[in-house]
Structure formats: C-alpha cells, structure tokens
Amino acid sequence: MTGTTPGERATQLRNQTVDALKDAGTIVSPRIEAVMRAVPRETFAPEADLEAVYEPWNGLVTKKDENGRPLSSLSAPDAQAHMLEQARIEPGMNVLEIGSGGMNAAYLSELVGPTGRVTTVDIDEFVTERTSRFLNQAGYTRVNVVLADAEYGVPEHEPYDRILVTVGSWDVPPAWIDQLVDGGLLVVPLKVMGLMRTVALVREGGRLVSESARLFGFVPMQGAGAHDSTELVLRDGAVRLVFDEQPPADLSRLDGVLEYEPVVDSGAGLRLGEPWATMQMWLATTVPGFCRIMLDRAANEASPRPLGGIHTGMAAVDGANLAYVASRRLGGDHLTLEVHAYGPSPTALAQVVAEQLRIWDRDHRGGPGPQYLVYPTTTPDEQLPAADFVVGKRHSRVLISWPHPANAVGQDILHHPNHQ
Known part of the structure; x- marks a missing residue:
C-alpha cells in the first residue's frame, strides 16, 4: 500500500484479523480483543511476510524435521484466540504454557498483568532460544522460558492456575494434573482415536472434567509424551x-x-x-x-x-x-x-x-458434542463413572459421554471395551 510504512501495515492487518475473528465469533471478550490488538505478531515470525503472519485461519511452520514434517509452528490467530477464550485467564494468575514460540506467551503476559506470572516450556533449544529473543524484543521480559521435557511439567513454578498446551497431545501426564490447582483449567489439544480436539478441562480433585471442546490441529508432542500411530x-x-x-x-x-x-x-x-x-x-x-x-x-x-x-x-x-x-x-x-x-x-x-x-x-447434529472426563490409569474400575466410550492411554483413561436425547430412549450405543 503506497505511503504506508511496514509498522502501519502490520497494525492495519492486525486489526483486520481481530475484526475477522470477532465476526466469526471466536473472540467474544474485550480482554482477548485488546491483547490481540496490542501484541505485534510479526515480531514472532520475522521470516514471514506480513500477509501470511496475519492470515486469521492459518498457522506458520517455524521448524521441520528431515522429512518435512512440522516440529514447531506459530498457531493460527483463530486457534490462539479460541484457546485464550477457553482458558478464562485473570490478572494475577500463574500460568504454564507447554510448547513455546513467544507469541502466545506474550498474550498470556498481557492477560495476567504485572502481578501474575507466565512460564513457557519447550523441549527444543531452537524454539526456546527464539522465544527468549522475541519476547525480549517485544518487551515481555518477565516470562520464564524453560528448556525441558514438558511431560513432567515445570515443578519449580507450580502450582498453576492455568496450563495451556499448544502442541498436540495423545495423553495427559500426571504432572499436568498434579501441578494444577484444584478448580484450575488445563486447555489441551487432546488426540482420541486419531481426532484432535482442543479441550478445556477443570481439575476436580484427581480428575479432569471438560467445559468445552473444538476441532483444531497442532504439531505433535515430542519427547517422553510422543506417540506413534x-x-x-x-x-x-x-x-x-x-x-x-x-x-x-x-x-x-x-x-x-x-x-x-x-x-x-x-x-x-x-x-x-x-x-x-x-x-x-x-x-x-x-x-x-x-x-x-x-x-x-x-x-x-x-x-x-x-x-x-x-x-x-x-x-x-x-x-x-x-x-x-x-x-x-x-x-x-x-x-x-x-x-x-x-x-x-x-x-x-x-x-x-x-x-x-x-x-x-x-x-447430535448441531449439538454440543460429548463430555470428556480424564482419570489417572491407576483409578480402579469401580471408581469410574458410566461412559459411552473409554480409551486407555499410557497415563490416563479418557471417558467420553454423549448427551442422550429424549427421542433416543431404548437406543443402543455401541460400547467400546477399554483399550489398554
């Protein structure tokens, strides 16, 4: 655009993206709108052109393996906004982000404010180096950037009010439950039967209960939590x-x-x-x-x-x-x-x-979809509630239950056995 500086063009695109996400119903709260208008997304993807950086529905791959498969990415604005809405973050909270990149940590830092704390962890030194560098450039110097395998959480900064997982996870390790306060929220792209859903789960004692779920795709977990199909x-x-x-x-x-x-x-x-x-x-x-x-x-x-x-x-x-x-x-x-x-x-x-x-x-067409419950694998069978479907993973059992409409009286749902 003639006469427009790169900074002005970035601001225009950032506002257009936020407007599009509001129109789509992804952004619904003024606080999420404000932080997404404030944080310069281009700082965290300097190698990409501005139009790609601010495309609302597409992420940007920042690292691939030798076979061309993505190892790290900057999630699409749509996905980031939805996870932030699911997380219901308030000022003063202690938040752990699993899977770094810098962009989301900057949003989280804005949301928790000066009395809160944000820790972001990644297993890849390439990613954490970029994250530290970009956060410092953007002025978010209070974020703790940790190089570690997130399968074990980050115990030195627990307990967390919120844990946001920004990589696809096949399982829910015990540390993610143990390091979360009771009543706290875990937002995780959870893979069940090959289908990934970003699920917001509330800790209730030793179990997690879903509040919401939505279809999104994320790069897979690495390290001890990796899973091969x-x-x-x-x-x-x-x-x-x-x-x-x-x-x-x-x-x-x-x-x-x-x-x-x-x-x-x-x-x-x-x-x-x-x-x-x-x-x-x-x-x-x-x-x-x-x-x-x-x-x-x-x-x-x-x-x-x-x-x-x-x-x-x-x-x-x-x-x-x-x-x-x-x-x-x-x-x-x-x-x-x-x-x-x-x-x-x-x-x-x-x-x-x-x-x-x-x-x-x-x-179920147009309905809310199922509820997800997550229990440790050590939970005795007699302590598990009835569910339409149970899948056993390495650390957890995921129970899925569908709403039973009134017109489904007498209808048989096929029950899968527990997968061990």
Missing part, C-alpha cells in the same frame, strides 16, 4: 489407514481389500461448509475398528480403480473388510454422505457405519 499402506502407497489407539491384531487380512467391488450404503446429508467435527467423534466412539483413511491424490488418480469422495478421513475395519465415508456433491450446496465398503463380506460393516451416521444426524 500404526499405519497400513494399501495400493502401493496410494491409500493409508491410520490407527491411533489399538490397531487390529492381524492387519494382513486387509491385503488386497480394495480390489473387491464396493458395497455402497447411504448415511446423512450435509451442506457445504457445515462443520462435522461431532460426526467424526461420534463415529470414532460408536463404530468398532474406527480409523482414519488418507490418500496420496496423485497415486490414487493414477490407479486403475481410484477411490472417490474421501474428504472426511473416516473409515472402519472389521476383519478382512474396510469401509470409508465418502462425500458426494448433490445440487447447490448439498452433499450426501455414503459408506463405501470393500472386502469378502462388507455389507454388515457398511450398514453399521451408515446407521451411526443416521443416528448422529437425528440426535
């Missing part, structure tokens, strides 16, 4: 099935499964742009054998029998059979969701997945 490669790499929790005992039974003629069943309808995060989690917690399906698009299109409509990433396996959820465009902005099932006897699996899509459509 199991992948099955089909059609020479054109298709991959990803099992995040417990894969089937014998994946070899799926060899050649996509060479069968598919059975197609219908599920639910959607409109373009309609969120389907609750539908993904519904299938993950009601359909045995749930997994994610991913395509190499070029390899798939070059296949003699390419798979179509895989935009949802949702699939399930049952022995030698595989089903995935496909979307097909109808007229206007309408989509239909279909279940494509392959294998020697795919009909029953197709019917199970399609029926759960219809139940979601009837009872």
